[in-house]
Amino acid sequence: MSAASEAFAGLGHEEADLGQLGSALASGVLAPSVAGAGGLTSDLSLDEILLLHSVGLEPVQVVFGVGAISVLTGVWVWGTGLVADAHDAFQQALSTAKEGIRQQIHASSAIGVVGVEVEIQLSPHRSVVVLTGTSVRPSRDEAGGSHFNVRYPSPFICDLSARDFAVLSTAGWYPLDLVAGAAYVHAPRRGVGASIGQAAQNVELTNFTEALYDAREAAMAEMQSQISVVGGTGLLDAKVVDRPVSFAHHVVEFLVYGTAVKMLAPSHSHPNLSTVLPVDDKVRTFEATSLD
Amino acid sequence: MSNIPADLPKDAAARLEELESGMFTSDLSVNEFLLVKQVGFHPLGMVMGSSIYHIGLQKGNWGSSQELTKLTAAMYNARELAMNRMEEEADQLGADGVVGVRLDVNFYEWGHDSAEFIAVGTAVKAEDGNSYRNKLGKPFTSDLSGQDFWTLVQTGYMPQALVMGTCVYHIAHRGLGQTLGQVGQNRELENFTQAMYDARELAMKRMQDEANNVGASGVVGMRLEEKSHQWGEHTIEFLSLGTGVARRPGADGVSPPRPTTIISFDN
């Protein structure tokens, strides 16, 4: 840890003192705030930055994309089948947001974005999607080269964390794009009583099952076709949103999204695993509560 | 794909057909994916089953504790329907098993005493070409996470089936006189104790029977959930869930790895 203590001993002085600090640091190569490193922002934790460096990438800056698309008045009135307008608006909002984040990735000369947080807001008249993440680019080593060898034809967007990106890439897999499927479906209107006649019976409501099951399958099929479009061979960490629409309870919202991945290495490489048993459980400290 | 079970919706058939081309979808995390690969399985796709089920009315007798058999049957049958459909989807994909199964129940406002039962998981297939299906010839199912699945395989065991037992029980209300007579006393409420005890025993017994049927030699990760759903506080569903496991043939020499003890500096 002597390098660290030397570094701290020199901290807090003008740039001129950096030479002195640099010489104190064991490995030497000094640049007062390495070229191009200025003004970067990143919402990654230090661990994630270190892991990215270990696979040859470095963060560039926080990037985002916003899509806000109108939804025709009246589509939420109780009807039958899928609410196509809500679905179309969501997909358009997502692609608008993706387009926005891609432009920012281009502008910051990055190759993609990791740790994308997906915010989805639905209101009666609009569907809003906001994507926020950190763009990354290959880091240069001392010789000016980089050991990140994957060439992306277009910027990748991935909602996997930087940590997941690093772990996945060491196994030979790389993320391509954020893909999503959506379905908004009206519950069948026919009353339950009418369909079964007797309230005391245990019976499957097949028309209900069919309507909702179909909608879920449609959303998953849509996500799958997007994976094919972006050239992926798989999708990991699918997030499933499944809830009644807050302002129209008879409509069930079903969203499924995640990052399409593809194996770019010749074969899957298995990590060398060892099992560990953490022995650092939180120590219970003294607790006192009043007895009155 | 002509042999798709009539039980599955038509969209499912088309979606599964696409998955057979080699693309996969999965809700496994990156770590889980790598661990599942590590023990020789490859994900095939997300599979699910759904059933919306009308739960018949059955009122408990106000003063007595008893099982509400009609409600028990509804909760059990509906889950079975959802699970079976999920297994059918996995079967269509030629899967050896389904990992990370989640069973959810949704009650909707428009539902009128009905609920949606959903089973979702990731279908996997062994890369060594051997079959790991269970005794009933069905893909194994398990609610173990990727990490737990990896650890289980290290011990020489394989999951056989997600097993469950349920029991909907009505717990008797206490009479007014009874309540008044006992004010100021510390004592066990024997009828309550007995009712809760019986209900849990029934749920666990049913789960064990299921485990026996699939040839499991034990159940891991068993847990007992107690929920009142929409029935008020005196009617409780006791759901016992776990993964039935059996020793893998030819796993005699296998012994689980000894962990290194570590202390991490994570906060």
Add this chain to the structure above:
Amino acid sequence: MTPDTAGAPNIFDSGLTTPDFAACISMNLQPVRLVQGYYCGQISSWSAYSGYPVRNYPCACAEMDMHTTGWVGRVDDLDRAWMGAHQTALDRMLQEAATLGAHGVVGVTTEMSHPTNANSCEVHLYGTAVLSPGARAPQQVWSTQLAGHKLAKLVETGYVPSSVAYSRCTAMLVEGCNMEYYGSGRCGTGYIINPIQDAHSLARSGAIEVARQMSQGVSLYGVSMEVHETEGRGTSYVTCSLRGSLVRRVRATLPLGPPVTTVSLAS
């Protein structure tokens, strides 16, 4: 605002956990004592309305009765007030550390709130002042949210901490008939609602831009971004705030070896 420095010089107090303390000692950083900076102030209530347009949205339609122009713009009075409050509190904390002869402040925690109502602001920063025995007195005390081994890792990999940072930007959206037309769904599905997209973008890019200006030659890492929306009649606000640590790279990054992959057997 003037700390009592007359205490016993050999006794330190710190907010460090034992592992963090151990890491500080191994880095030759001696904890001195807890230091804090506090600022409580009033925000002018009308300042929220003094925005200026960045983009206008003329009426998109001929059919509307009223032709009003909406706009999206910045309202920076509030942002300046909050950032000023943060800077003052930070300066006070660093001043306190400097008085103690410390070189830096580690493990800085930031708390911000409205103590009485929306027109007041309160910022409290606190952390542990540390000094490097033997090093000469600094011209500027550094500060960071990190402590312990995370800080050690930061330095090992070629960065040094500079300062904790806070930036904020509020975008104001004044609805015109463009918004009323597309945004109310009257027109149909699939129209891009530019004012909303622009308001969200402006708040975020504004906060990032302010942070960039603040961090000349240094990087802002570990950013947490908070976005807050308030909708009123015809006027909405989107506020984005960023918090993080400014760090400076003083060496080319040494590639980290591949991490050791483990599976934890603790549940």
